[in-house]
Amino acid sequence: xxxxxxxxxxxxxxxxxxxxxxFEGIMMPHHAFSREEIVxxxxxxxxxxxxxxxxxxxxxxAEEMTKRSDVPLNPGPDRDSPTVSIISTGGTIASxxxxxxxxxxxxxxxxxxVRAVPELASRFNLRTQAPFSILSENMSPEYWVRLxxxxxxxxxxxxxxxxxxxxxxTMAYTAAALSFLLPELSGPVVLVGSQRSSDRPSSDAxxxxxxxxxxxxxxxxxxxxxxxxxSSDTVVAVHxxxxxxxxxxxxxxxFKSINSPLIAEVxxxxxxxxxxxxxxxDGHIEINGPLExxxxxxxxxxxxxxxxxxxxxxxxxxxxxxxTGLGHVSSVLLDELRRLRDEGVAVVMTSQCLNGCVNMNVYxxxxxxxxxxxxxxxxxxxxxxxxxxxxALGRTSDxxxxxxxxxxxxxxxxxxxxxx
Amino acid sequence: xxxxxxxxxxxxxxxxxxxxxxFEGIMMPHHAFSREEIVxxxxxxxxxxxxxxxxxxxxxxAEEMTKRSDVPLNPGPDRDSPTVSIISTGGTIASxxxxxxxxxxxxxxxxxxVRAVPELASRFNLRTQAPFSILSENMSPEYWVRLxxxxxxxxxxxxxxxxxxxxxxTMAYTAAALSFLLPELSGPVVLVGSQRSSDRPSSDAxxxxxxxxxxxxxxxxxxxxxxxxxSSDTVVAVHxxxxxxxxxxxxxxxFKSINSPLIAEVxxxxxxxxxxxxxxxDGHIEINGPLExxxxxxxxxxxxxxxxxxxxxxxxxxxxxxxTGLGHVSSVLLDELRRLRDEGVAVVMTSQCLNGCVNMNVYxxxxxxxxxxxxxxxxxxxxxxxxxxxxALGRTSDxxxxxxxxxxxxxxxxxxxxxx
Numbered sequence: 001x002x003x004x005x006x007x008x009x010x011x012x013x014x015x016x017x018x019x020x021x022x023f024e025g026i027m028m029p030h031h032a033f034s035r036e037e038i039v040x041x042x043x044x045x046x047x048x049x050x051x052x053x054x055x056x057x058x059x060x061x062a063e064e065m066t067k068r069s070d071v072p073l074n075p076g077p078d079r080d081s082p083t084v085s086i087i088s089t090g091g092t093i094a095s096x097x098x099x100x101x102x103x104x105x106x107x108x109x110x111x112x113x114v115r116a117v118p119e120l121a122s123r124f125n126l127r128t129q130a131p132f133s134i135l136s137e138n139m140s141p142e143y144w145v146r147l148x149x150x151x152x153x154x155x156x157x158x159x160x161x162x163x164x165x166x167x168x169x170t171m172a173y174t175a176a177a178l179s180f181l182l183p184e185l186s187g188p189v190v191l192v193g194s195q196r197s198s199d200r201p202s203s204d205a206x207x208x209x210x211x212x213x214x215x216x217x218x219x220x221x222x223x224x225x226x227x228x229x230x231s232s233d234t235v236v237a238v239h240x241x242x243x244x245x246x247x248x249x250x251x252x253x254x255f256k257s258i259n260s261p262l263i264a265e266v267x268x269x270x271x272x273x274x275x276x277x278x279x280x281x282d283g284h285i286e287i288n289g290p291l292e293x294x295x296x297x298x299x300x301x302x303x304x305x306x307x308x309x310x311x312x313x314x315x316x317x318x319x320x321x322x323x324t325g326l327g328h329v330s331s332v333l334l335d336e337l338r339r340l341r342d343e344g345v346a347v348v349m350t351s352q353c354l355n356g357c358v359n360m361n362v363y364x365x366x367x368x369x370x371x372x373x374x375x376x377x378x379x380x381x382x383x384x385x386x387x388x389x390x391x392a393l394g395r396t397s398d399x400x401x402x403x404x405x406x407x408x409x410x411x412x413x414x415x416x417x418x419x420x
Numbered sequence: 421x422x423x424x425x426x427x428x429x430x431x432x433x434x435x436x437x438x439x440x441x442x443f444e445g446i447m448m449p450h451h452a453f454s455r456e457e458i459v460x461x462x463x464x465x466x467x468x469x470x471x472x473x474x475x476x477x478x479x480x481x482a483e484e485m486t487k488r489s490d491v492p493l494n495p496g497p498d499r500d501s502p503t504v505s506i507i508s509t510g511g512t513i514a515s516x517x518x519x520x521x522x523x524x525x526x527x528x529x530x531x532x533x534v535r536a537v538p539e540l541a542s543r544f545n546l547r548t549q550a551p552f553s554i555l556s557e558n559m560s561p562e563y564w565v566r567l568x569x570x571x572x573x574x575x576x577x578x579x580x581x582x583x584x585x586x587x588x589x590t591m592a593y594t595a596a597a598l599s600f601l602l603p604e605l606s607g608p609v610v611l612v613g614s615q616r617s618s619d620r621p622s623s624d625a626x627x628x629x630x631x632x633x634x635x636x637x638x639x640x641x642x643x644x645x646x647x648x649x650x651s652s653d654t655v656v657a658v659h660x661x662x663x664x665x666x667x668x669x670x671x672x673x674x675f676k677s678i679n680s681p682l683i684a685e686v687x688x689x690x691x692x693x694x695x696x697x698x699x700x701x702d703g704h705i706e707i708n709g710p711l712e713x714x715x716x717x718x719x720x721x722x723x724x725x726x727x728x729x730x731x732x733x734x735x736x737x738x739x740x741x742x743x744t745g746l747g748h749v750s751s752v753l754l755d756e757l758r759r760l761r762d763e764g765v766a767v768v769m770t771s772q773c774l775n776g777c778v779n780m781n782v783y784x785x786x787x788x789x790x791x792x793x794x795x796x797x798x799x800x801x802x803x804x805x806x807x808x809x810x811x812a813l814g815r816t817s818d819x820x821x822x823x824x825x826x827x828x829x830x831x832x833x834x835x836x837x838x839x840x
Contacts, residue, residue: 137748137785139722169744173722249746249776296728299719299742301806302559302593308716312732322719324589326669328557356669365557386721 012059015039015051023051024059084124084161084216085154086110089147089174090133091167093194093205113165117209124213127159136167136174136193141291141390144177148287151182151189156284161187161216163209168193168246168254171225175241176384179223179411180391183288184281188220191241193227195252204228204252211236211266218271221280222263222412228252229265238264238271242384242413245354258354259379259415278412292317292393297386299352300329306336318346318389318402321374322382327351327358328365334372341373346402348375348389350382357415375403378419388413432479435459435471443471444479504544504581504636505574506530509567509594510553511587513614513625533585537629544633547579556587556594556613561711561810564597568707571602571609576704581607581636583629588613588666588674591645595661596804599643599831600811603708604701608640611661613647615672624648624672631656631686638691641700642683642832648672649685658684658691662804662833665774678774679799679835698832712737712813717806719772720749726756737817738766738809741794742802747771747778748785754792761793766822768795768809770802777835795823798839808833 007013007027015023028040038050088110110128114121131150132143151162166174175191182189192212194205204227212226215238223241230253239257248254261275298312299322313319319340323329327349329337340347349369351358357379360366370376377385385406392405407419427433427447435443448460458470508530530548534541551570552563571582586594595611602609612632614625624647632646635658643661650673659677668674681695718732719742733739739760743749747769749757760767769789771778777799780786790796797805805826812825827839 135748135783135785137744138750138752140750141723144722167745169748170722246745246773247775249771249773249778251776254773254776293723295723297719297721297724299717299802301717301803302564302590303561303713303715303810304717308734311734312728314728314731324557325587325666328555328589330558330560332558351669353666353669353674355667356671356674358669363555365555382719383721390723 007056007058011061013039013041014057014059015041015053016055016057017051018054023049025049079125081123081125082160082217083127083158084120084163084213085127085129085151085159086113086120086163086165087147087150087154088113088128088130088133088165089136089139089143089167090130091136091165091169091171091193092196093165093167093192093209110165113209117206119210120213127154134167136169136171139167139170139174141177141293144174145181145287145289145291147174148178148181148289151178152285152287155186159187162189163212163216164189164191165209166191166193168195168227172241172244172246172255172381173383173387175223175225175239175244176381176387176411176413177291177391179241179413180388181287181289181291182223182285183411184285185221185223185278186283186285187280188216188218189223189241190215190238191223191225193225195228195250195254204233207233208236211238214266214269214271215264218264218273219279220263221278224263225255226266227255229262234267236266237262238266240277240412242388242411243381245381245383258381259356260412289391290394291387291390293390295319295386295390295393297382298322299382300324300333302330304330304333306332309333310336313340313345316345317397318348318393320348320350320377320382320385320389322350322352323358323369324352326356326362326366327360327369327376328363329369331365331368334368337369337372337374341399344397344399346375346389346393346399346406347373348377348385348406350377350380350385352382354381375406376419377406378414378416380414384413427476427478431481433461434477434479435461435473436475436477437471438474443469445469499545501543501545502580502637503547503578504540504583504633505547505549505571505579506533506540506583506585507567507570507574508533508548508550508553508585509556509559509563509587510550511556511585511589511591511613512616513585513587513612513629530585533629537626539630540633547574554587556589556591559587559590559594561597561713564594564601565707565709565711567594568598568601568709571598572705572707575606579607582609583632583636584609584611585629586611586613588615588647592661592664592666592675592801593803593807595643595645595659595664596801596807596831596833597711597811599661599833600808601707601709601711602643602705603831604705605641605643605698606703606705607700608636608638609643609661610635610658611643611645613645615648615670615674624653627653628656631658634686634689634691635684638684638693639699640683641698644683645675646686647675649682654687656686657682658686660697660832662808662831663801665801665803678801679776680832709811710814711807711810713810715739715806715810715813717802718742719802720744720753722750724750724753726752729753730756733760733765736765738768738813738822740768740770740797740802740805740809742770742772743778743789744772746776746782746786747780747789747796748783749789751785751788754788757789757792757794761819764817764819766795766809766813766819766826767793768797768805768826770797770800770805772802774801795826796839797826798834798836800834804833
């Protein structure tokens, strides 16, 4: 074979194995879990198989079969169909199989997503953009603010709802940030991801996207996350943006609402609301920023000394501690906690247990920590408290006011209206 | 009333409320969750009630009723009964109600625990000691080593098993540390705690302790945690010490085994084994120490910059990162990760999802992190990996050897024998 004839993902090939058996189909990208010598083939019946080839024959190039632009972006809903914005940020969900060629395009735009899920385009007038395409582990607070601006502008410009395809690693952090930055919404903002890239038959991408689209057509006025509720393809869960946490590295039902019921679940065409939610408002919405970025999130652990804790904080304006149990840290940190409060640094206490509520009135250590000026965060997730503290410090540097904000529910992030 | 006549916890009192109703019983300590004016009374039927008193009459002092030393420490099992050591470290479980007086003694010794649960003393020849009595949030690696020494000495001195009453906040960290420090055991080492102090009818202390005692009489040769399996008083779960995590701030079934089945469950007299476990050995056991304490545990989050990460590490010999998803951090940290490996600092990757396994071969960020020399920790909990890294660095400073140790299962802390 010449260099040019080496088959690539998406090409139609014929493989002969060492037993002389032949297999024909679309060559898939090499899978990270597979042994190196294995070639994965999407056969005409739709199933993928892995074969160790003795020889490989190139039958036709992907490009020769279907030009991707042959698929119309918008096959044409009528003019009265609702407008939905898709603002793609990257991540696994943006790695889509082109159904015609079987090829995976890893850095897809929002338009590519639409092409891959024709049902979206047939139902909605879609507006798409991909302001950045990054793996979600590279998300940062600057992106959150930019995303909030784009979402506000889309909603103010007539979109009935916004879908944000996003990598799952930090999706919950982004959802929490958007919840605080956009306290009032004129339409649902739905973050959606997938845990399996679309070259695997078990991909959850399409189902989550269609569920997200359905949620955009409700009267919800919150930032939510749409992901598989179970490991089977039946129901999609709708999590409040301030309450979701990725609780598994790989399962399709990795996301769980912590200390809070689901807002809704989507089964087929039906969106079933399961708990109270904020309704969308009419009219213009605005961003409630900015974010103070000089904030830390620190999980405490036995052996964490005052010196190390102090070095971790540096010149931070605020810190969220994920303490042990009901909200404790070792007594060796007490002096440092007092010093921080004296210097106007906001210190917020959450629990590394994740489930349940901090209560620093039960044990003597907790009472001493409270006395040192540490702000209890109720049953807020550590990650949500981190984002919220950035937001609170973006509004005021008065420590009393910060405490008032942190103790009061802004976007459903704590169960009681106020932490006492 | 004179100063001397003010009733105290444990005294027998009669309360009259504003409706003229009277209530007689043992005065209980004020509960932190209760309103200040409420007095809690343990009535003769065993139930506690809260009353707002109009007047209070002191009937008799606790001391006048029962001298605590009247309860014999050891009502006398026969000489052939098994010997069990109770090494108390403090915590909620060590805050026991004296059944006769109803008074709570917050800083109990192991002997007090035995007096409070007479069944223990009637079945076993008990050896008790309380080398330290601290709230578990104040636990530190020095205590882990000291505790391991005492346990080894007790087992070598003929105890058939060891019970370690321990506060729940950091119980899982201690259990993991003991698992590595005591790789071979001649009897079960059972950490046990309670989530509710014993002045509450819902206390889980006695049931967990009795279950722990039953586990000491099996052929188990591991460090385990015995805590309620459900929120009802039916079954106690036996968790592997390297796999347990406190997953709720207050529920009695707060402890869960993560990425691993329970070793056993205890129902009444029965210990039902549910999965494979290491058996106790015959003969002398030794501590496999020491621990290198200059190690950090850092949860990564969006906005964590290279400068802050570097400051958090300081001069640490090792760090465990709880990354996002399959084991990722932002690409902005890559240079710092490479520098650390070059300088011989061990960097270990776990996932803040807690459930599931890191896999850094799937995405480009993961592959770059692996290439930077970061050690993947499989499905090990971040907290267990932190303790194990201390232990690995206590054995060798050769980074290749540390990597070999971290990737190999020592005490059931990873599911595969080796992380590849």
